[in-house]
Amino acid sequence: MIPEDKPALAETIVVGLNSVTRQLSAASSEAGIALAVIFLSRPKDAIIYSHLPTLCAVASARHANQPSVRLILLGENADARLAEALALPRVGVVGIADDPQWQGLVSFVRARMPAVSVPGISDITQYQSVRIEGTKD
Numbered sequence: 001m002i003p004e005d006k007p008a009l010a011e012t013i014v015v016g017l018n019s020v021t022r023q024l025s026a027a028s029s030e031a032g033i034a035l036a037v038i039f040l041s042r043p044k045d046a047i048i049y050s051h052l053p054t055l056c057a058v059a060s061a062r063h064a065n066q067p068s069v070r071l072i073l074l075g076e077n078a079d080a081r082l083a084e085a086l087a088l089p090r091v092g093v094v095g096i097a098d099d100p101q102w103q104g105l106v107s108f109v110r111a112r113m114p115a116v117s118v119p120g121i122s123d124i125t126q127y128q129s130v131r132i133e134g135t136k137d
Contacts, residue, residue, distance in 0.1 A: 040072065
């Protein structure tokens with residue numbers, strides 16, 4: 001639970017896998033990329049987080065005129081340190097908005113980390129329906 005007197009900076013952070021997934025999904029279909037950087041603690045069960053690189057790539061491709069979302073895999077024990085810093089019992093994923101308050105951190109990350117790249121995603125800018133052609137035997 002976030003206290004009533006939370007700092008304004010808290011409005012620019014998204015915490016948790018579901019919340020980050022929702023933000024990336026919205027950015028894949030709406031104007032503007034909501035998140036600039038996503039920090040992911042080293043997952044014990046990687047399959048749970050396997051959709052994040054694709055969502056980052058789709059959100060970035062959808063808004064090619066804006067800087068791409070960066071996905072940063074943190075080292076061991078990062079989840080405990082993030083949870084302590086945010087005063088939460090557990091934290092696995094933290095998204096940072098592209099906001100002037102985070103300009104220093106976001107610039108630092110963008111200068112040092114490449115954008116997420118998923119083959120074939122950068123060519124897709126809108127929904128493409130599936131075309132199935134049958135053959136006659």
